[in-house]
């Protein structure tokens with residue numbers, strides 16, 4: 020009978036050769052490393068090399084990976100093997116979302132990683148990492164089966180750095196859902212960051228166009244009415260003037276007069292004119308505008324004519 024050694028903390032003699040002490044992470048990572056199930060999935064010539072990696076000569080079953088699954092629900096490794104077109108990337112991201120967590124992505128070959136020889140193609144995505152989180156890149160065109168095996172080993176090394184306490188897929192808030200791009204005239208990346216980038220660029224262009232556009236004046240309805248429209252940014256018209264060409268009359272906008280973006284204001288010039296709505300300007304000129312064909316100009320604070328028009332003759 021074995022001596023009771025519990026007081027000293029030593030294992031019984033007959034068990035001492037059979038006890039291993041390790042961490043949960045080591046066991047977990049070892050199990051995951053050698054039970055990866057790649058999805059049966061190929062896009063172009065690189066896929067042939069992926070197939071060859073499964074043959075007896077290269078034998079990727081050595082890594083417990085021979086069970087290539089035809090369903091994304093049962094796969095946890097997506098090997099992007101070939102040229103990714105804009106039309107195909109929509110389906111690729113959808114398949115990725117259907118895979119079980121934890122899931123991994125290998126970008127195999129120049130095409131998947133950066134567009135390869137088709138980088139400038141109108142229909143080619145210049146890198147799958149723009150849409151999916153890639154764990155390992157395997158270079159080459161095509162990469163050899165040996166290179167792909169090296170990619171698997173590199174992925175195994177990555178597993179060894181992970182811990183069940185810190186990996187994201189056990190967190191309650193983690194969804195892992197990747198936004199699916201939309202195929203239109205061009206591919207639209209629906210990642211929030213990508214959409215924000217597009218919005219920012221559009222906003223910058225809009226602001227540039229608007230800041231370049233100044234207020235415009237034209238003849239309004241009714242005798243002697245001038246309309247000022249502002250298609251650009253909000254402007255302070257302090258020290259701006261309206262000037263008539265022939266009789267040289269000038270209207271000075273009051274200090275702090277602001278014309279809002281996309282705003283409009285009417286100027287009534289005929290004698291006895293009254294404002295028809297709040298914000299209108301009443302400027303009864305000594306000589307009714309339009310008694311003769313006459314040029315009217317909107318002049319900024321620096322004396323530059325921003326907009327002008329010929330007011331056709333109107334009898335007051």
Ligand code: SF4
Pocket residue numbers: 063064065066100101102127128129130131135136159160161162
């Ligand atoms: S990287 Fe080369 S071999 Fe692979 S899909 Fe592109 S063109 Fe074909």
